[in-house]
Amino acid sequence: MFWPLLACLRDYCANCSLAGISYIANNKLHISERVFWLFCFILSAFGSYKLISTFERDFEQSAVSIVFESLTPYDKIYFPSVAVCETLEKDGTTPAVEQYIESTYPEEYDYDVEIYVLKLLFPHEYNTGNARAHCFDKEGTDAECPHTHYRELTEKLHENCSTVLVECSLGHKAFNCCHYFVPLLTPYGYCYLLNSRQNNHPDSKHWFPSEVEDNHATVRLVTDVAVEVFVLNEEDIPYANLAGITTKVATPGKHTDLQISVQEMVNDVDVREVSPEYRGCRFFDEIMPKSSFRVYSFSACIVDCIAALQMRYCNCSIYNLMPSARADMPDCDYNGLLCLEKETKVSPDIKLLLPWPENNETCDCLPSCTEHDLRAVSEYSPSGRKGVERRSVAISLVDRPTERYRRQALRTRLDVVVTIGGILGLFLGASILSLIELVYYFTLRLYNNIQMIRKNERVQNRVVQKSRIKGASLNKGRK
Template identity: 45%
Template structure:
């Protein structure tokens, strides 16, 4: 009895095996792939069938090798940047401008000085310059020197002829807002191409790693077409690309791309105006970067850049740029070290990143994380614990100084004057173009498969059909035939 059962099981296995082999043979005989029909043709001599098997194997290996080489070369050949000429008399587009407050030679805005006086006096009974220097290093990051904050604010004096001044313990964001200079305190006059415009309407405030700045046409606190966006496209036939700013305080003026922010780690072209009554002048040139629409279809790691609207959802900024990425990397480093961040690295007071109090700043100073610019820049894309992995912006154009005279002009007033001039009509631009888009990948790989194996989209559908629908249909057909045979046999017995 046992032998009978084993024989039946072996017969069933053999039947299934023969059925699978027959199914494979049926696929090879009827598929559209080149050479497979010859291998499955039992009427041919076995040497011919082996010959075609070798041909199919060699063709498959060749196709595999070409596809692998194509994938390896894709990142280096998917995108290219060309330098091309512009049509004559193209319109000029003035770049974004940042105007940042600076504290020079211990001079702060008068309301800030009144606030510091209200904190107390020093041991000599005078103005607490040490406290002022400590507060200035927090409110004006460009003034900070390594390990200087502990010496200014770490030890509070006790033997004063009156109440001893000490650095505020917290609320630096509010202190800057309440006692610092606002836009109307800073600007006197602004002109573009000789036409005056409302400074405070178009220069929008923004906290940056450099300090508090006022940004003209920045994607970080504005957007094209809004009421605060200054029309900056100029026709060279009747307008000059010259902007003039007059302020009541010392300023640092920089030119940058619309998605960038001022940062202590970078030195974009600009002017430092710290002498009242003197006019500073600079000439510059700009080469913009344009992108073909197909560039967006290429993965960011392959094109090695990110568009401003490809900002991560966790970002506190509105647009992506390399300077923004470095800023957020530093903020993450500060959070990791001290569980708080310098408020200049968090422009919108995001609760996810609490502002540091004085003890938090001492922690940042101890870990050298208040302004770790060089450390972060050198570690970028190094794949270590402090690596940022920041990519440049795809719209990152080239702005550079071409002339900045050492002789400054006297204006006859106490104001600070800055003039930025682009004297020459731009004649060239960079253009990033996609050499290999998604369509190119499909066409190239389809061509390889078609050349070596005669494959197509229908071949893939055919393969799926033969190993899904075809076996199911055969099984249902066999079951139906078996049931029909059983019914006939039953009827004959009756």
């Protein structure tokens, strides 16, 4: 096998299409000429390697670019997603929680248990030390705090949609609040989301047609309870620890006017061909492994990361970090919360989870490729309306957007093929046929050569055998 392979290598070097190789393999040339061509070939190979390495580095650093472009009057503009989340009332409790405490602890109303249950119901209010401060001394008594099934407990105690949202309208056109605001358990607590991909999709009957038809579209919401309103992208989730547009209406009779601006982000088709690491973002359908959420977003990725961090330290995670229960990530019970408080992982600092801190708790979270630039322009709350119990908020676009961002790919897969092929062709005279030629010589040609050698050996053996038989016959005849 060795000698046929060596012969095939010599044959390839003598006849291959790569520039200079045939001169190196030609033993009829003087040694100085062969060394000269060997030096030229090595120099060309090194040059092509350096250029390809530079191209790969530039590809990583500048695979995409973001430009600013003008919108035409005919481009469609859509109102951003809105989330309405329950929050604590001004007096610090809710009728449902009061009824639960009275029925569970009939002998004496326990305010410590009430506070603990409220912290579970409104997890954005939960602080490290709440479980130990309000429940630790009650262990083993009739007044001990609930220890398990926090998800089921909060599902029973939170308000329904008809109480949270009483009236809804867009541009003075009323619509059915509870038909379009879909409930979802979020890190903030129980929320009702309008046009969110986390619990809805554009083809659903619950997807609200939110196209902006005039220059000052306004969404008006009226509620009977204290709420916090978030304006967010359709793939995001409400999370108090991440910066965003939000306003709280907790005082009865309070009205808030919130003005926002929107700069849309669109992507060229070629952007998807660039890997997320090079383009620096992920599309909503590029979901991370083991994610608890339906689509990808930066906020969802951070929440998944916090849940995984809690699992690492205490083998459980707080129930509100997952929209639905998971067998592989159990909800924390009372002992689990004590563990998280001890490890200070109830609500870790978001800055420590970002990719650049030097610790072992960072998250590989990229921005969403489709997130728009949402900004709060102004927020105004006139004095409370006396005798009015309902709260309201009006969210309006300060003006119709006239520009938007566009993410475009600077280099695609075709550019990679063309550039690398051009470099190899310029320095080495290589082409796709050169690769086919290499494969051909060391597969089909090698196989045929081996078969020919074996055939020649068989023919030669027959000739030798016939000669021996003929010689033996002649010797016998002479005798």
